[in-house]
Amino acid sequence: MLAERRLKTSPMDGARLAKALDAQAALLPYALGVFAVSLPLFVWVGSFAANRVWMTASFAVFAINWGAFYAAVNWLRDDASQDLNRRARVQVLCGVLWALSVVQISAFAQGAGPARDTLLMLATAGAVLCTFFAAPYLPALLIIAPLAAAGPLVARFSQPDGHQGGDLTWGATALALTLGMILNQMVRRQHDLAVSHEELVEERLRVLEEAERTARSKSDIVATLSHEIRNGLTGVTHVLAAAAGKGGRAAPSREQLNAALDAAQDLISVLNATLDSETAESGRLNVETQPFDPVRLVQDLVLLDKPHAATKGLELAVHIDPLLKGRDKGAAVADALRTRQIIANILGNAVKYTVRGRIEVRVELRDGAVAVEVADTGPGLSTEEMEQAFEPFRRVERTGAGVNGAGLGLSLSRQLARLMGGALEARSAVGVGSCFTLTLPFDAAVDCELEEEQLEAIVTETPGAPRTMRVLIAEDDALNAAMLRAILEQLGHQVVHAQNGRRAADLAKIAEFDLLMLDHRMPVLDGPGAASSLRGADGPNRQTPIIAVIEGDGEEASEFLDAGADIVLRKPVSVAAVARALADASALDRNVAKSEAA
Template sequence: MIAERRLAVTPTDGAQVVKALDAQAALLPYALGVFAVSLPLFVWVGSFAANPLWMTASFVVFAINWGAFYAAVNWLRDEPSQDLARRARVHVLCGVLWALAVVQISIFAHGAGPARETLLLLATAGAVLCTFFAAPYMPGLLIIAPVAAAGPLVAQFSQTDSRLAGELTFGATALAMTLALILNRMFRRQHDLAIAHEQLVDERLRVLEEAERTARSKSDIVATLSHEIRNGLTGVTHVLAAAAGRGGRAAPSREQLNAALDAAQDLIAVLNATLDSETAESGRLQVDAHPFDPVRLVQDLTLLDKPHAATKGLELSVHIDPLLRGPARGAVIADALRTRQVVSNLLGNAIKYTVRGRVEVRLEVRGELIAIEVADTGPGLSSEEMEQAFEPFRRVERTGAGVNGAGLGLSLARQLARLMGGALDARSAVGVGSCFTLTLPFDPTAQSELEEELDTVTMEAPGAPRALRVLIAEDDALNAAMLRAVLEQLGHQVVHAQNGRRAADLAKIAEFDLLMLDHRMPVMDGPSAAATLRQGEGPNQSTPIVAIIDGEAEEAAEFLEAGADIILRKPVSVAGVARALADAAALDRSDPAKAAA
């Protein structure tokens, strides 16, 4: 059964042609050998002929064919022979030359006098040999065999006294053609098996390479997490223990708290970069292209990084193309949040690795692209170090010693740029500095639609009513505390349920302005709770539901099908929650369309 299934595999025509031409090329040395052995016999028989002029012409034709075959065999060793169509034409042409040599011998034999019959038999043998050596390649066989057989057949049937010999010649050439077709069929079956085998080997090699890549990736992730996260968490734990008064230690100072906060933020950055990199590597990372204002994005990020640059004594400046300053300045067509992530990484690296001098951010319109350049006067990188910097989980030892990071920023940034239809390039010189250029699609006639996505962290959601009564369902105590803190920071009242069943029961007896449900919870998960609320009766049957998920598309689809209105992905932030509240406030429950974001 396995063999039958393999035989049923239909290989590509190109692969079949390559196999056929390879088989014919393998027969070329034997063809040369056969004709070399036959030449003395032909010369001996031809010496009895009455037309020495034709005898000389025959030798010339043989010499031409010999040279052509020799050139073809050598040509097959060169690179131009990789052109499949050209190679097929050369094979057919060489076969036609030998067939024409057989025709020439037949013409010579027709006037050879006593040696006529013998020479025609030799011509018939030549036609059979041409048919045999053309068998691997079907188009060549269908062209070469008839041409080679035409010479001796016409010569034999041209005289009445050689009709019997003509019938024998016809039978010999017909039998040779039949056997050649059978041989061609056998070649094709062998080629099918060979191609199927090669495909199977290639597939296994791809699987093996994928397994090795996954193993290396997991090893790199474990090494990164064990180093960066363990060290960071240890420091944060010590500060928190001191704040809790454990071990009789004094309360931490403001500097220690700030250091712990920085370490926690670094840990979040490492985790996010690791997860995004793995998601992008597996092809599951998606981007949403919308028009947005690149000037505002760069100005916001520069404003956020100015204090950090000032503490290091660096000059941080922005240069904007005059074409981007007018009222109709166009917009970038890409994912605003992912673009912000890339530019933030480039700007953060420039400030992080630059000890003295300046950092410049330049925006320039280049036709249908916009270039965002981040240049610094840092240590610079050599060409080998630059290649290493773009490899995942690889850090340049000369410049990265003592600096936190997972070695994923540039690798992830380049992947995101490609996903958005752009590119990330770099040029650098050791001791001079580096310049990273992000290019993205640009439409000079478009207007920004997502400027609110590029705002810095806001404390309130524009358009959202104050003092909302919000019911959150979250089984994880830390996540619940974080979400409660964010909502209370935005000025809203919070009621917490530890699972979906408890949230559904509370929603039946109390009225809320918003429901926020986690996906994975004991007793009843988020989608089940959302479906229960939508199908049941009570004051919250039409209350907007914000679904909190880990980021999987399947989770979002399940929640939306259950009746959720808005999707909020973890880890939640003040800006993300504020946007969700604003979307919920603008949601019209009479509209059956969902406001999933």
């Protein structure tokens, strides 16, 4: 048990043991050869012995040992010998059998008459051979060598006139044991070098494979983004050129504007998915676990996709488990926004790829978890195509031709589900349809009634803020500032723009604002510096909520939050993302006001 426990905790020791056993096993054929050559000599000497019964017993012992050895050699070729502890016991037992045969020859020599001394010399030689062949594995050496040497030593010193021969036997066996220990140390040193070399080779192969995988991932990212960016920006450029009147083009129609808007939104979705996928791949994607109502979330998403499904003539139905209807307790425990992202992806795929028939969404309780199942009557996928669909930047050519996308939705959704303690599984049949099932943890004892503003921030595509706010934005890039101003004004808010963090900090010290939105990278004073300055100075905006606008790096978010920011908003911003951030900031502002009033 001790050896087994050591193998489990130390792979290095396990590798050494395997090397030692391999070295000893490699000597087994030579051991058989040596004993086979020695047998005629033993038979000739034994023929002079007076006790023929002992001679017969010796032959029987030799036959048993050879049979056991051949069985052991054959067993070492089987998969069962991969258990190192069992293999070590078998090899030690084989050595013990030959050591016992040496003991038997020593006992036989005691009644052999004139052949006694010669037989004891053969027994001593057998003990030396047992010591040599046991040397590669230290436990075998320490067990087999003393046992084999005991026979001739006891036989020598048991006779009154045997002290001279006993001294020779003692010297020979002691020398053999010493040389065996030296050989064992040399073999162990060689094994350590071999194991270290193998580990270095494995580490090098692992690093090389990781580098190749990273290179393939980066290549896929570049290829995907170049294609999607080129297509999206080309359409937007044509519409903007027509709007500007360049080239004698007529003003764009509403349909052209909608197409350009769709292309821009698709491009933003691709960029967001790519950033999320890379962040998740590097282990830096965080999820926030909180209780929420899965039924309300699913019903809202179905409502959003129904117009698109209706234009394609598809029936879109939702079925809620009766156990989930009318409950005032019980909620899914996961990241509500990430859950919405997953369900929107699999439901959007169902609507996108289904040409005719129906799409059915089911929300059920299964074994203490909530399951959201989306089944469609689309083209369906084979087993190989389904595996491909879950690989990043891989798209199924049979079904994905002519459809926009980066091939990241399903792989990212599965990663997000696992991060939240759930799973995303799929089954499909070609020509029949597909079914995707998202399972998430469910707590029956949690109150799932959320505040109205929080619920709107989770399930509404473009939630509105509860009141008009005066917002200070700090952004050095003119285009980004114009986009953010347009979104905020579209949502009904007043905007003041500062071109760097220092200007924003100065304005916040003299004028009162309801919200501060600070970009991360700015000249003069960056966003975290401005946030830290505002939190540390007295003024009307010391407790005002701060939204950090970052490029998507987790380190940037941590730096901003440590400096005093309350909410993180990642670029490129959208109306929905800004509206959710404003709703969160408004709820935070009210909570601060309540605590101050209390």
